[in-house]
Amino acid sequence: MRETEAINSFVSITGGLALFLYGAQESARFFRQDISGGLKEGIGRLTGNKSRSFLLGALLAAVAQSSAIAISFGIGFVDAGILLLADSLMMVMGASLGGTLVSVLLSFNIFDYAPLLFAGAFLLSKLKNRKIRMVAGVLRCITIIFLGMMFLRIGAGSLFEDGKAREIALAWSSSPLLMGVSAFVFAAIFQSRSAIIGLGIALALSDALPAVSALPIALGAHLGSSLIAVTASFGGGLSARRLGFCSSVYYLIGSLAFAFMIPSAHRLLNGAGLGVVQELVYGQIIIALFNIMIFLPMLPVKL
Secondary structure, three states: OOHHHHHHHHHHHHHHHHHHHHHHHHHHHHHHHHHHHHHHHOHHHHOOOHHHHHHHHHHHHHHHOOHHHHHHHHHHHHHOOOOOHHHHHHHHHHHHHHOOHHHHHHOOOOHHHHHHHHHHHHHHOOOOOHHHHHHHHHHHHHHHHHHHHHHHHHHHHHHOOOHHHHHHHHHHHOOHHHHHHHHHHHHHHHOOHHHHHHHHHHHHHOOOOOHHHHHHHHHHHHHHOOHHHHHHHHHOOHHHHHHHHHHHHHHHHHHHHHHOOHHHHHHHHHHOOOOHHHHHHHHHHHHHHHHHHHHHHHOOOOO
């Protein structure tokens, strides 16, 4: 590969990752400033109803495009006495599932339409109807992430057209343990599961990620993306610390249990004919559901 091509690939990859993270950051900012105020007014109605608390956590994570944001809201609610501990735990469970939405959208490979979608979101944001502007705000944040993914795919595709670069990437990405630990560390740093899954998708589309590493990446991102929010809860009141402890147990035990199932799950998904991208994306949904199924019976039966 010529030096100019390598530089262009590096610029596309780093710029795409920056756009991806900026989109996630804008989602969190938009959610906190424009949506959360009205949400807090009606949040008391969810107390004592665990199914609605679960749906709330899933919705918060999907809209904010971050399970960490939804968890931090749950911590704030329980610390303020708005939600009971059991209800806030249901929010955490819902957030672990809702945070997978953007990654699912990324798997549809619609990045080429990102500029058009961004233009549509921009035009909708100029309308006077407040609800339409809110929808446009969410769409704008998602399309920024799509734009980032488009540049990631372009950069990775150009870089790994070179056989030597692909061999180096495969040598590194062929270690499931290394990929899982790397996904955990970077998800904790970026506080974004979607960014890690997006990078994995870019590698997979460039044939630089073996299927055996897909589930470890999904598991590492699942655990790492919640680390900062859960750790921050220990600086709150007693209820917040209790939620932090329970959330830690929820993520750690669930992730550890699934780690032993990775070989079987990989064989099952591979046997179903799923490609690397599908195994990466749908694997994280399976991990979240598995985690929920383990702990749901431990909560009171009333939903």
